[in-house]
Amino acid sequence: MREYEYHAPESFGRLFELASADGVESRFLAGGTDLTPRISAERNQIPRYKKPPLRILYLGALGLDSVTDAGEDVTIGALCTLSSLLENAVVKAKLPALHEALTEMAGVSIRNTATIGGNIMNASPAADSVPALLVLGTECTLRSASGERRVALAEFFTEPGKTVAKPGEVLVSVTVKAGRGGSSFKKLGRRKAETLSVVNAAAYVELRDGVCEAVRVAVGSAAPTVVRCADTERALVGRKIGEDSIRAASSLVEKAISPIDDIRASAWYRGRVAPTVVARAISAAAERKRG
Amino acid sequence: MSRILKFNLNGNPAEVKVGEADTLLEALREGLAFTSPKCGCNHGDCGACTVIVNGDAVKSCTVIALTAEGKNVWTVDGLAKGGKLHPVQKAFHEYGAPQCGYCTPGMVMAAVAFLNRHPSLSSLTEEEVKDALSGNLCRCGGYKKYAQAVIAAARGDFGPLPEQEGSGKNV
Numbered sequence: 001m002r003e004y005e006y007h008a009p010e011s012f013g014r015l016f017e018l019a020s021a022d023g024v025e026s027r028f029l030a031g032g033t034d035l036t037p038r039i040s041a042e043r044n045q046i047p048r049y050k051k052p053p054l055r056i057l058y059l060g061a062l063g064l065d066s067v068t069d070a071g072e073d074v075t076i077g078a079l080c081t082l083s084s085l086l087e088n089a090v091v092k093a094k095l096p097a098l099h100e101a102l103t104e105m106a107g108v109s110i111r112n113t114a115t116i117g118g119n120i121m122n123a124s125p126a127a128d129s130v131p132a133l134l135v136l137g138t139e140c141t142l143r144s145a146s147g148e149r150r151v152a153l154a155e156f157f158t159e160p161g162k163t164v165a166k167p168g169e170v171l172v173s174v175t176v177k178a179g180r181g182g183s184s185f186k187k188l189g190r191r192k193a194e195t196l197s198v199v200n201a202a203a204y205v206e207l208r209d210g211v212c213e214a215v216r217v218a219v220g221s222a223a224p225t226v227v228r229c230a231d232t233e234r235a236l237v238g239r240k241i242g243e244d245s246i247r248a249a250s251s252l253v254e255k256a257i258s259p260i261d262d263i264r265a266s267a268w269y270r271g272r273v274a275p276t277v278v279a280r281a282i283s284a285a286a287e288r289k290r291g
Numbered sequence: 292m293s294r295i296l297k298f299n300l301n302g303n304p305a306e307v308k309v310g311e312a313d314t315l316l317e318a319l320r321e322g323l324a325f326t327s328p329k330c331g332c333n334h335g336d337c338g339a340c341t342v343i344v345n346g347d348a349v350k351s352c353t354v355i356a357l358t359a360e361g362k363n364v365w366t367v368d369g370l371a372k373g374g375k376l377h378p379v380q381k382a383f384h385e386y387g388a389p390q391c392g393y394c395t396p397g398m399v400m401a402a403v404a405f406l407n408r409h410p411s412l413s414s415l416t417e418e419e420v421k422d423a424l425s426g427n428l429c430r431c432g433g434y435k436k437y438a439q440a441v442i443a444a445a446r447g448d449f450g451p452l453p454e455q456e457g458s459g460k461n462v
């Protein structure tokens with residue numbers, strides 16, 4: 001059987017030293033709601049070939065669990081649990097789409113453990129926080145032994161389960177723009193709670209006298225990564241926001257997506273419901289701005 | 292390799308030998324023979340392994356055991372005091388909520404954590420209770436009685452809710 005090591009380094013120096021060792025595979029552990037069951041499943045299998053030891057590097061002792069409100073921007077530590085963010089007044093007031101996404105994510109006992117950084121780094125196309133963060137405008141801060149770099153969330157994911165983070169780079173925080181517009185997140189799952197999205201969508205809308213001045217729309221679980229819907233956005237800018245314009249623009253979402261069949265839904269079904277979920281997100285975002 | 296995990300279990304200091312990738316569920320069941328948390332799915336889906344860690348209901352199969360170092364963990368075993376059941380346990384019993392009983396320890400811990408954290412028990416709604424128990428699957432389908440029992444326990448039908456037990460806030 002494979003060997004496992006566990007470390008909870010208290011400094012980044014020690015973390016990167018441990019992460020760069022030869023002959024072991026290193027994985028960063030945040031909340032563990034995705035990684036722990038994956039390790040358990042691996043431990044229950046008879047390995048086909050010898051794997052190097054797995055070094056589990058717990059990030060919980062690095063103090064990455066705070067939220068900083070800098071006016072225009074809100075910086076969220078990667079290790080903030082979903083529950084702590086759900087209760088956070090700054091997130092609720094300034095980042096409504098993210099707050100709404102958090103209410104829809106899993107159930108209480110998973111939210112108590114799972115972290116925002118883990119949801120991003122797991123890089124699932126169905127991650128619920130990602131469309132919300134994408135339409136709000138988010139930059140990810142990656143830290144490695146050689147320093148920090150910032151990557152726009154829009155350029156962060158490359159394929160399911162993959163990000164631009166290099167081995168040894170750890171996500172320390174995300175910086176999210178508050179913006180003056182309204183934002184919202186909507187999700188369609190197989191059941192109400194504790195479910196992965198069949199399709200999810202988020203929208204950010206800036207209005208002046210009912211006319212759309214700026215809009216960002218993202219849809220998830222309908223392509224290899226969460227995607228922006230450029231055609232939908234173009235169809236809305238400069239138009240009066242109403243039921244008809246939203247419906248027409250939302251129907252263009254099919255140009256942005258490439259859904260697949262999986263255990264949760266068929267590609268056909270995803271293609272049919274995506275415009276509806278997108279339309280709901282846009283209406284709610286516009287409504288939030290008015291109200 | 293194995294390590295020694297030191298934490299507080301049901302208000303008592305506990306030490307257990309764990310593998311470095313072991314889950315908290317394994318540490319409790321196999322290391323300490325506390326078999327009340329059940330290994331239903333081992334995937335974080337079913338909630339049968341729910342325990343309370345530092346006041347929060349968590350699914351112990353999703354937690355690497357060594358991350359619980361120094362924390363306060365409560366299982367259903369720690370709720371009864373002096374031979375008397377916790378009001379939530381009494382309520383589940385009186386309402387006949389458990390059928391096969393496999394999900395019950397997890398349901399109890401999810402309910403206790405929820406009631407401990409709820410700011411005003413008198414104004415608690417059924418929707419909130421359903422939300423609090425939404426991470427716990429009952430394959431007998433006994434959700435309704437569980438929800439009703441939690442509301443009754445919150446109302447005080449089965450005696451006052453103890454302050455500290457299971458809350459883990461300061462214990």
